[in-house]
Amino acid sequence: MTTNIRTAAAGDITESARTLAIAFENYPWTRWIIPEDDYAIRLERLQAVYLTHAVEQGLVLVSDDLAGVAALLPPESSEPAEALQAEIADLMGERGELVFSTQLPQHPEKSWNFATIGVRPESAGQGLGSSIIEKALKRASLSSIPRVSLETSEAxxxxxxERHGFVVTHRTEIENGPTVWTMVIEL
Structure with missing residues (x-):
């Protein structure tokens, strides 16, 4: 698939959040962290909050048609602003405390955090996700920090x-929750 992948702007956040919400509708982690009550609305808003932070602190890549989206945060990025953290907690509702108390492995020191990637179902299986991953890894490799880490809860x-060179460094089994694989690539 040949498509243009570009850096997102603030004006891309709303539609990009919609793309991620559609892509993550049945994702084990989001199903676990977001209450069923208004799930779709909460999921899309949560994606918008995270993308807002990523546009400000890191790198958000999108296809021109916004059917594919990825966000990476450099190691020196700060936590979301207090107002965004409060909104995240509100969107997670009663599950927030459980989520925030869950222990996942720390990202390796001096590592980009590949925070998210999603592709709309009608564009899935056509190479768009791989194109975005390749562009993201290329951008990270040009930085002074040639390491990228991520978590996924989908086998x-x-x-x-792994096809893109990541290796599993840890597998976390969350009691009454999803399995989370931590992965790293040295560029």
Whole structure:
């Protein structure tokens, strides 16, 4: 698939959040962290909050048609602003405390955090996700920090990331929750 992948602007956030919400509708992690009550609305808003932070602090890549979106945060990025953290907690509702108390491995020191990637279902399986991953890894490799880490709670994503050179460094089994694979690539 040949498509233009570009850096997102603030004006792309709303539609990009919609793309991610559609892509993550049945994702194990989001199903676990977001209450069923108004799930779709909460999920889309949560994606918009995270993308707002990523546009400000890191790198958000999108296809021109916004059917594919990825966000990476450099190691020196700060936590979301207090107002955004409060909104995140509100969107997670009663599950927030459980989520924030869950212990996942720390990202390796001096590592980009590949925070998210999603592709609309009608564009899935056509190479768009791989194109975005390749562009993201290329951008990270040009920085002074040639390492990228991520987490996924979808087994088929593990295989996708492995095809791009990531290796599993940890597997976390969350009691009454999803399995989370931590992965790293040295560029």
């Amino acid at each position: 088929r994503n593990v295989r996708l990331y």
